[in-house]
Amino acid sequence: MYAIYNLIVKISWFFLKVLAPFKSKIGLFVSGRMETFGRLSTGISKADKVVWMHVASLGEFEQGLPIIERLRAEYPSHKILITFFSPSGYEVKRDTSVADVVVYLPMDTKRNASRFLDTVHPELVIFVKYEIWPNYLRELEKRKIPAILISAIFKKEQIYFKAYGGFMRKALRKFDHYFVQDAASQKLLTSLQIKNTTVTGDTRLDRVSEILDSNNQLDFMEAFKKDRLCFVAGSTWPEDESILIDYINHAPRNLKYILAPHTIKKDKILGLAGAITKKKVLFSNIDSTTIGNCEVLIVDTIGLLTKIYSYADIAYVGGGFATGLHNTLEPAVFGIPVIIGPDYEGFKEAEDLVAQKGILPIADQWTFGELMKKMLDNPEFRKKTGAINATYIAKNKGASNQIMTYIRTLL
Incomplete structure (x- = not known):
């Protein structure tokens, strides 16, 4: 199944490159990924201790932000890497001061996942909400790098809970722990025999609570x-x-x-x-x-x-x-x-x-x-x-x- 998945990802990447000159958002999606490994090589050395957080876009970035800020405060010697999937998040936050390096996540192929982790060598990986990428998660498991999913929310309509969703269920099971937003999500994970879960709610509530203590004048x-x-x-x-x-x-x-x-x-x-x-x-x-x-x-x-x-x-x-x-x-x-x-x-x-x-x-x-x-x-x-x-x-x-x-x- 991985062979079929990798083929689909490669075909998708080919067509995205074809469309890039004609669609501005797709153009950003493609051109930004062309820069990823260069930016990583410049920003991360082999001696660095790295925490990697991956988000889809701006909303997920806001969910991850309270954790990033606490990591910054408690582990100042670690570098923070943030990857984005979407241009709508990356183009706004590419220069954010809360991270040491911000890049697009390379397409989820076996080769990209291996090269990415060789370059980044994270001590901890945090995915936010919905992001489930089979090749990256498989490579993390192989290297015994701990990975957690935070602010996750699941619905019975998602592929993980369908009869034909075996491949994605296998990817989903590779996290070391799942911090979910509600009891219904925890129950759905339990139906898949995933029991290493904690109901925490949404980290964005912590983020907006801090707004009250800010100077809003x-x-x-x-x-x-x-x-x-x-x-x-x-x-x-x-x-x-x-x-x-x-x-x-x-x-x-x-x-x-x-x-x-x-x-x-x-x-x-x-x-x-x-x-x-x-x-x-x-x-x-x-x-x-x-x-x-x-x-x-x-x-x-x-x-x-x-x-x-x-x-x-x-x-x-x-x-x-x-x-x-x-x-x-x-x-x-x-x-x-x-x-x-x-x-x-x-x-x-x-x-x-x-x-x-x-x-x-x-x-x-x-x-x-x-x-x-x-x-x-x-x-x-x-x-x-x-x-x-x-x-x-x-x-x-x-x-x-x-x-x-x-x-x-x-x-």
Whole structure:
């Protein structure tokens, strides 16, 4: 079966290289991997002690970050290597200061796995959430290098639990320990006779909890919000914005609005601004504008959204209509109600908080308008809804401490 798998991976790589000149994201996927071994040779020597963490993209990076930061503090003589699968994670975090080396993970062939581990020679390997790569895991087992899976979550629909999933089940079994997000995932692993598991929850809850202890002050937000209620919509897509813009244009003038779209290309930002009839300003232009007189702020930069959420009275998180829901925990930690689109299945924290009524899904423009009216007319409802979110995070944090306790037995 490994021979067939390797052939599929090689064929996939061939077609990716063919498509690379015509698709920018695939181009990054391919060209970035061409640099991997060169960057590794420069960044890691044979004498280095290395901890390797692999993540798929940006969301998984955030899940791994609390562990990376603790490893940095407790094992300062070790080098931290982070590998990404997706350009959407790597291109944003390639220069992050939390790691010594950041590269794309080479395609999962037997040759690549062997060469990669020869170069990196890690003492410990940490995979995050979903990442199961048979050749890498097989080579790690062969070399007796401990590997753990953290913030993992499993569903019965996944291939590991199907009759035809034997090959991937074999790969899955190669971890030394599994830190899973919920009891349902642990039960599914137990059905495969995998018993070296611990239910820890999601490490992202530790990450967002730390946000509360950070300095979240933004002078421009103080000037913009003043003493008004503030609605913040983060990581929005066109499907979200069509609903939000219609509401903003027709809503009473008693609320401040912030839109932080996922895509900040100039033409998209200008189109968004042009569709809003209320007085607005782009973040990139606030130096030349009396920001306090504006009703809408459009954030056309990255890196500020988390702190902006700290000023929100109501938050909206985009992606729940088409592209995939973005991070709902970042606004939730501030104890505010969070509104999302209808498609949140597979996002455990959203599923949990929808059930508890801290996160409120909408289906269309009408349901959004009705929900906003209730939020604004009933401050007590708004306060209680937000408190549900803050309580959930406070009760479920602590995964990183449990994982680090295990890691200390390996390093």
